[in-house]
Amino acid sequence: xxxxxxxxxxxxxxxxxxxxxxxxxxxxxxxxxxxxxxxxxxxxxxxxxxxxxxxxxxxxxxxxxxxxxxxxxxxxxxxxxxxxxxxxxxxxxxxxxxxxxxxxxxxxxxxxxxxxxxxxxxxxxxxxxxxxxxxxxxxxxxxxxxxxxxxxxxxxxxxxxxxxxxxxxxxxxxxxxxxxxxxxxxxxxxxxxxxxxxxxxxxxxxxxxxxxxxxxxxxxxxxxxxxxxxxxxxxxxxxxxxxxxxxxxxxxxxxxxxxxxxxxxxxxxxxxxxxxxxxxxxxxxxxxxxxxxxxxxxxxxxxxxxxxxxxxxxxxxxxxxxxxxxxxxxxxxxxxxxxxxxxxxxxxxxxxxxxxxxxxxxxxxxxxxxxxxxxxxxxxxxxxxxxxxxxxxxxxxxxxxxxxxxxxxxxxxxxxxxxxxxxxxxxxxxxxxxxxxxxxxxxxxxxxxxxxxxxxxxxxxxxxxxxxxxxxxxxxxxxxxxxxxxxxxxxxxxxxxxxxxxxxxxxxxxxxxxxxxxxxxxxxxxxxxxxxxxxxxxxxxxxxxxxxxxxxxxxxxxxxxxxxxxxxxxxxxxxxxxxxxxxxxxxxxxxxxxxxx
Ligand SMILES: Nc1nc2c(ncn2[C@@H]2O[C@H](COP(=O)(O)OP(=O)(O)OP(=O)(O)O)[C@@H](O)[C@H]2O)c(=O)[nH]1
Numbered sequence: 001x002x003x004x005x006x007x008x009x010x011x012x013x014x015x016x017x018x019x020x021x022x023x024x025x026x027x028x029x030x031x032x033x034x035x036x037x038x039x040x041x042x043x044x045x046x047x048x049x050x051x052x053x054x055x056x057x058x059x060x061x062x063x064x065x066x067x068x069x070x071x072x073x074x075x076x077x078x079x080x081x082x083x084x085x086x087x088x089x090x091x092x093x094x095x096x097x098x099x100x101x102x103x104x105x106x107x108x109x110x111x112x113x114x115x116x117x118x119x120x121x122x123x124x125x126x127x128x129x130x131x132x133x134x135x136x137x138x139x140x141x142x143x144x145x146x147x148x149x150x151x152x153x154x155x156x157x158x159x160x161x162x163x164x165x166x167x168x169x170x171x172x173x174x175x176x177x178x179x180x181x182x183x184x185x186x187x188x189x190x191x192x193x194x195x196x197x198x199x200x201x202x203x204x205x206x207x208x209x210x211x212x213x214x215x216x217x218x219x220x221x222x223x224x225x226x227x228x229x230x231x232x233x234x235x236x237x238x239x240x241x242x243x244x245x246x247x248x249x250x251x252x253x254x255x256x257x258x259x260x261x262x263x264x265x266x267x268x269x270x271x272x273x274x275x276x277x278x279x280x281x282x283x284x285x286x287x288x289x290x291x292x293x294x295x296x297x298x299x300x301x302x303x304x305x306x307x308x309x310x311x312x313x314x315x316x317x318x319x320x321x322x323x324x325x326x327x328x329x330x331x332x333x334x335x336x337x338x339x340x341x342x343x344x345x346x347x348x349x350x351x352x353x354x355x356x357x358x359x360x361x362x363x364x365x366x367x368x369x370x371x372x373x374x375x376x377x378x379x380x381x382x383x384x385x386x387x388x389x390x391x392x393x394x395x396x397x398x399x400x401x402x403x404x405x406x407x408x409x410x411x412x413x414x415x416x417x418x419x420x421x422x423x424x425x426x427x428x429x430x431x432x433x434x435x436x437x438x439x440x441x442x443x444x445x446x447x448x449x450x451x452x453x454x455x456x457x458x459x460x461x462x463x464x465x466x467x468x469x470x471x472x473x474x475x476x477x478x479x480x481x482x483x484x485x486x487x488x489x490x491x492x493x494x495x496x497x498x499x500x501x502x503x504x505x506x507x508x509x510x511x512x513x514x515x516x517x518x519x520x521x522x523x524x525x526x527x528x529x530x531x532x533x534x535x536x537x538x539x540x541x542x543x544x545x546x547x548x549x550x551x552x553x554x555x556x557x558x559x560x561x562x563x564x565x566x567x568x569x570x571x572x573x574x575x576x577x578x579x580x581x582x583x584x585x586x587x588x589x590x591x592x593x594x595x596x597x
Contacts, residue, residue: 001253002182006074006211008091008124010116011101012109012467016131017077019163020101020172021059024075025242027169028061058196058209058255060239065177073176074255076196076211078115083344085471086291087197089118090271093287094196094211094255097125097180099172100147104130104138104160108150108438109467110409116151126151127179128158129172134165142437149436150409183253190281191215191223191274193250193258198268200319204236206262210274211255213285218249222277223260226284230267231277232260265322291323293341294402294472295348295451296385298329298366298494299355300337302576306361307336313359314338317351324351329386333492333578334364339386345451364576366494367591368451373400373475388493390482393533400475401498402447405430407440408458410466415439417461425449426500444473448498453592483508485515486529486536490579497591509538510594516540518587526581 011017061073078091092098098119102108119126128147130140140160147155159175161168193210201207210217217223221234236259238246250256262268270291273284301310314326325341342348348368355361374382374391375398384390406427410418412434422429422443431442445454450470458466481504485495499507508530515528519542526542575582 001185001187003069004072004074004183004253005097005176005180006076006095006183006253006255007097007099007176007180008076008078008095008119009099009101010078010088010092010112010119010126011131012103012106012112015101015103015106015109015112016163017101020099020129020131020161020169021075021077023163023166023169024061024073024173025059027173028063028073029241058240059242060255061241063173063177066174067177071177072254073173076209076255083342083347085114085118085469086289087270088115089122089287090194091196092119092124093122093285094194095124096183097127097176099176100126100128100151100153101131102128102143102147103132104140104143105132105135107143107146108409110407110440110469111467113150113409113440114407114469116153120153125180126153127175128153128155129168129175130158130160131163133160133167134162146436146438150438150440185212185252186214187216187252189214189252190279191217191221191276192281192285193217193274194285195268195270195272195274196255197270198265198322200265204259204261206260206265206268208258208260208262208268208274209240209255210250210258212250212252214252214281215276215279216249216251217258217274217276223258223274224277224280225267225269225272226275226281227269227272227288228267232262232267235259235261265319269322291343293323293325293371293385294344294447295342295368295370296339297342297348297368298331298334298337298339298386299326299352300331300334300364300366300494300576302362302364304335309359310338310355310361310363313355313361314340316359317354321351323347331388331494333494334366334576337364341385345455364494364585364588366588367497369498370402370447370451372402372480372498374398375400387482387496387498390496390498393481398477399480399498401478401480403444403473403476404447404450404470405473406443406445406450406468406470408443408466408468409438409440410462411437412439414462414465415441418458418466421454421457421461425454445470446476446478446500447472481532483511484531485511486527486531487519487578487581487583488527489529491531492578492583494588504532505537507591507594508532511591512538512540514590514593515587516542518590519581519583521545522581524580 009017059075063071063073065071076091078088116126133140144155144158159168159171192213195208195210197209198206219234223234224231237250238244239256271288275281301307318324323343326338329337329339371383371385374384374396376396427443427445429443433440479501480498481501483497483499484491512528512530525544528540529536530538575584
């Protein structure tokens, strides 16, 4: 075990984690620099197109160090986005060390800070690396100081590297060997293996990436999942190099994959402990958690006959994404669809995009919402995630909304505007700390304000410099009201919103005025109204159309006429007929464009 090193890379999105990982693979695989084209590296990363690593990948590397010994380096990749913090914590707890990769031209971001703290709490050795030193704007000395100020670890001597040009790669690997401790564990104890990640493979079923803490795991062993109590027969074990290579066994201290003929991802939950039926461990490894959806939205097919296809697509996506939840839902306005639960906004965006691109679905997505707790008169608590299902005012005792604690890291110049933004979003300041050039702000914020447009606004008020990390804190009673939208006097359930009373009138007005811009003119006047508890608070009219689209092409040119009709048809795709009015997708998300008072 003394020649094993298990480590992860903590880095903010785009700071170069994937590029660096590819370099390690290249270096340890013994390939010459010139043999490794950019394309080869890129093809290993299926998530490249989006630029975000979602599924943790791993690689077992063999490294001959300067001391002449051969080391077994297990690199465990971690997702880099705020929505996946639970996965990050599980990956980190499978490691003894983590490389903190910071872009030497950008500096430390809130997400990296949060992940570093998680690592430090888990007792993981954090080793800083300054990447992208090839960039003219790189200022490694200043960034090293920043790491010391903000994270509080020694960084002045951090390796200066460029993953892109291959500078400092060997130095990093040497630091991994010298600074990160080898794994400890009992090779003869009862098996305890932590599931770091799991995904579905069409040929072999569920593949689990595990870290064996104690004991040994071999094919034909009868295994048991301690959280779900399910039992399976281990069929195959092996490691990724990053190609999969079968092994006779996985031993204490090692990282590798396990295949056990499991058909459903939900039987192999990230964070669960695998043990042997014949010699079970007394207790599971700490830290297991059921992941909970934080953000919800309705997804509806534009064409109602695509409903079954949408169900199939969601089912397929769920095979590989256990955190995606969905259940059928009927909307008066939109017909049959699904209410889906996501880990966060980015997760929602990814799912939506995959449905549209990979499954060719035309969807109407409703504005994202959160879970509310409704305390009924009889004291029971109901959880409601769809605003249109919210009971009428007066029927319940109290409404509670989820509050998150947000950590924002921002350069001093933008502190003022970020604080204004947080206040507008009903934030309560908890802390403010100066750390070198940066300021760390801690706010309690209502999650429903954050899912709206908080992230975009944070970026725009700080010119992209502020970074955010958040975690759920608690449900808190709040004075919330339901805002309904009526189109030609018909209530459109899919447009209902929950808003705070203080801003409800303003939001209602802004919303209908935005919708007036977004709903195309039709052959008749369309009244768009906002109502709270039956009272109309705002009204706008989309005036009837006087000309038709073909009026522009006086007679003659048939191709031009066709083109216009085609264009109109394409534009129609993402519209939904509500009553006799066609409402485009953007109008369902109009609330996201409503600013603050
Ligand atoms: N100039 C320069 N660019 C780099 C370096 N390392 C990475 N990059 C570039 O930075 C961008 C992001 O790199 P990635 O490796 O994809 O970053 P990542 O942290 O893995 O990003 P996610 O996968 O989104 O988490 C890419 O365009 C890389 O080519 C470096 O050392 N120097």
